Amino acid sequence: MADEPLLRLLQTEMPYGRYKGTRIADLPGNYLHWFAREGFPPDELGRLLALMHEIDHNGLQHLLAPLRAGAGRDG
Numbered sequence: 001m002a003d004e005p006l007l008r009l010l011q012t013e014m015p016y017g018r019y020k021g022t023r024i025a026d027l028p029g030n031y032l033h034w035f036a037r038e039g040f041p042p043d044e045l046g047r048l049l050a051l052m053h054e055i056d057h058n059g060l061q062h063l064l065a066p067l068r069a070g071a072g073r074d075g
Contacts, residue, residue: 006067008044009052015045024048025064029056 009025032053040046
């Protein structure tokens with residue numbers, strides 16, 4: 001499914017650090033920018049952080065709105 005990586009941003013929580021337990025989609029931009037400067041982890045978490053950084057950096061957070069709205073639905 002084309003929107004699967006975007007859904008993962010809403011489902012995956014930061015597993016460590018200052019924002020442990022915060023969904024990737026809800027991480028502040030300055031934290032994402034820090035990872036962009038210092039390097040993303042070399043795994044799925046890193047790919048999701050890089051994706052969220054691109055979304056945040058380019059002002060595309062609105063792409064997550066329909067997925068957030070549908071998150072309460074079963075299915």
